Amino acid sequence: QVSKEVARSDGVEASFWDKYPDIVKVYTITAKDGTVYSRELCGGPHVKNTSVIRAENKHFKIIKEESSSAGVRRIKAVFE
Structure with missing residues (x-):
């Protein structure tokens, strides 16, 4: 969990930033080599x-x- 401002400055993807609380969860999908495929707020990626x-x-x-x-x-x- 991080502040919404930190998440936004780190390039985390989200829609409707104003609807999230001040403290948010960031979900990250990475490869074993550390390549980041997705960093999102909410419950994780939606597919x-x-x-x-x-x-x-x-x-x-x-x-x-x-x-x-x-x-x-x-x-x-x-x-x-």
């Missing part, structure tokens, strides 16, 4: 299909799935 999330020679594995609101599902996943 229509998990097939668009890729890592070299890795398998995408969902380790947790739950309802976050009506008609919306939330997952926690890792690359193995």
Whole structure:
């Protein structure tokens, strides 16, 4: 968790900055070599299909799935 100002100055992507609290969570997707693919606020990256999330020679594995609101599902996943 960091301040919204620090996140913004670090280049974190977000929509509607004014709707976030002063302290925010930053979610980062990186490769093993440290290459950053995404840095976002909110609950993590939003995709229509998990097939668009890729890592070299890795398998995408969902380790947790739950309802976050009506008609919306939330997952926690890792690359193995």
